[in-house]
Amino acid sequence: DAGVTQSPTHLIKTRGQQVTLRCSPKSGHDTVSWYQQALGQGPQFIFQYYEEEERQRGNFPDRFSGHQFPNYSSELNVNALLLGDSALYLCASSRLGGGETYEQYFGPGTRLTVT
Amino acid sequence: DAKTTQPNSMESNEEEPVHLPCNHSTISGTDYIHWYRQLPSQGPEYVIHGLTSNVNNRMASLAIAEDRKSSTLILHRATLRDAAVYYCTPNAGGTSYGKLTFGQGTILTVHP
Numbered sequence: 001d002a003g004v005t006q007s008p009t010h011l012i013k014t015r016g017q018q019v020t021l022r023c024s025p026k027s028g029h030d031t032v033s034w035y036q037q038a039l040g041q042g043p044q045f046i047f048q049y050y051e052e053e054e055r056q057r058g059n060f061p062d063r064f065s066g067h068q069f070p071n072y073s074s075e076l077n078v079n080a081l082l083l084g085d086s087a088l089y090l091c092a093s094s095r096l097g098g099g100e101t102y103e104q105y106f107g108p109g110t111r112l113t114v115t
Numbered sequence: 116d117a118k119t120t121q122p123n124s125m126e127s128n129e130e131e132p133v134h135l136p137c138n139h140s141t142i143s144g145t146d147y148i149h150w151y152r153q154l155p156s157q158g159p160e161y162v163i164h165g166l167t168s169n170v171n172n173r174m175a176s177l178a179i180a181e182d183r184k185s186s187t188l189i190l191h192r193a194t195l196r197d198a199a200v201y202y203c204t205p206n207a208g209g210t211s212y213g214k215l216t217f218g219q220g221t222i223l224t225v226h227p
Contacts, residue, residue, distance in 0.1 A: 004158075033213055042202055042217030043159065056214055090158050094213055103149070104213065106158030 002027075004093050004107035012113045013081050021076045021110045025093030031055075032074040033104065034066060035090040043090055049074050050096055078112075086114045117142045117205040117216060124222040133190040135221055137203035140184040146205040148179060149215065150188050154199045159217075162188065164206065198225045 005024045013019050025032050031050045035043035045058035049068035068074045072093075078085055088111050092104040120138040127133040139148065147166050151159040163170055163177045165186075170177045176189040190197055202220040206213065 031213060033215075035215075035217075042220050043215070045214050045216065048213055058214070092158075092215075096212065103161035103164065104215065105161065106151075108156075109158050 004091055004105050006089075006091050006107040006110050008110060009108070010111045010113075012115060015081055015083060015114055017081050018077065018079045019081060019112060021078075021089050021091075021112070023074045023076070023091030023093075023107060025072050025074070025091075026105045029093035029095050029105070030072050031094045031096045032068060032072065033092045033094070034074070034076045035092065035106075036060075037088040037090055037109070039087075046076070081114045083114050086112060088112075117146055119203050119205070119216070119218040121201070121203060121218060121221045123219065124224065126224045126226065127190075127193045128226050129195060130192050133193045133197070133223065133225075135188040135190070135201050135203075135223065136185065137187070138185045139203065139205060142183055142205050144183075148177070148183075148186050149204050149206045150175070150177065150201065151204065151215075151217075152197075152199040152201045153220070154196075159202065162201075193223075193225045195225050195227060198223055 007022045033048040034046040037043040046060050047057040048055045052068045063079045065077045088109040090109045091107045094104040149164040150162040153159045165177045178187045200220040202217050204215045
């Protein structure tokens with residue numbers, strides 16, 4: 001089992017550009033969440049996808065959007081990049097169970113640098 | 116969202132027990148308490164979770180206060196590999212399921 005995989009590992013973009021980050025969940029998982037982690041801070045929840053729909057969202061602007069595919073993989077898109085978007089972007093997968101809570105498995109992250 | 120408060124840093128010697136506290140006084144009655152740790156250059160790793168009762172697994176133990184306003188992660192014998200940032204985070208159920216709210220976490224240093 002490969003666990004949660006993310007691509008690319010590192011990315012450098014220019015202010016104003018658009019970026020797409022990709023995530024493949026752990027086998028058997030159907031829910032994907034995205035987090036942004038600035039240097040020295042804890043991860044901040046961006047949004048969560050389940051059954052190809054955005055299920056809940058954190059306090060992030062509409063420039064941040066996502067998608068989930070039928071195979072449960074997911075993309076995070078960020079438009080009109082700002083310098084402040086420079087961060088580690090983490091993908092986490094889990095299994096959505098009725099009434100129970102399950103641990104989330106995180107990928108290694110994509111380091112985005114905006115210049 | 117429930118807020119958590121943790122010490123910025125703690126230190127331990129190898130082979131000694133470590134008790135990492137977390138205050139979560141605003142937690143709701145249905146929120147589970149999850150602990151994750153993040154080793155350098157890695158994504159967070161699940162450690163343990165609980166609702167009301169104390170919990171044990173192969174990695175650690177979790178002691179939850181009777182009023183659920185605080186909890187303590189216990190590493191019974193710290194190793195150098197346990198040096199990481201430790202986060203406690205409420206994990207809501209229902210429609211907010213899976214939304215983890217991370218604070219600053221506790222940086223644990225383990226001395227040989």
